[in-house]
Amino acid sequence: MMSDTAEPTETNTVRVEGELDVDNVPARLRKSADWFERGQSTVIDLGGVTHSDSAGVALLLEWIRDAQEEGATLRFINAPPQMRAIIDFCGLNEVISVTRRAA
Numbered sequence: 001m002m003s004d005t006a007e008p009t010e011t012n013t014v015r016v017e018g019e020l021d022v023d024n025v026p027a028r029l030r031k032s033a034d035w036f037e038r039g040q041s042t043v044i045d046l047g048g049v050t051h052s053d054s055a056g057v058a059l060l061l062e063w064i065r066d067a068q069e070e071g072a073t074l075r076f077i078n079a080p081p082q083m084r085a086i087i088d089f090c091g092l093n094e095v096i097s098v099t100r101r102a103a
Contacts, residue, residue: 011041017048020056020083029062036063036072046098047078057086060096075099 014035020028036042044063049056060076067074079087079098087096 011043012037013043013045015045015048018050020049020052020059022053022055025055025059029059032063032066036067036070036074038071041073042067042075044074044076045078046076046080046083049080049083052080052083052086054086054090056083057090057092057096060087061092064096 012035014032016028018024035044044060064074076096076098078100084098087093087098
């Protein structure tokens with residue numbers, strides 16, 4: 001199952017659900033093409049992710065790059081333990097910051 005929903009607020013919040021793996025990351029990257037706008041803050045809530053592999057973590061890196069190119073602010077919340085473990089293992093904690101819940 002793949003579902004991503006955006007809520008129209010001052011801060012764009014996108015809740016990502018389902019699997020983030022090698023099979024569906026390319027489609028999710030295409031779907032996210034308009035998530036970032038100059039000067040806008042975007043929060044990606046990963047609380048609905050049921051499975052992630054290294055491709056899912058690579059997707060987070062792509063989103064960071066896309067947001068930076070657009071001049072947008074990006075943060076991630078609620079990454080599942082499996083995804084946090086990959087981030088830790090790869091030494092990406094300084095690059096991919098994930099908080100527990102929205103602040």
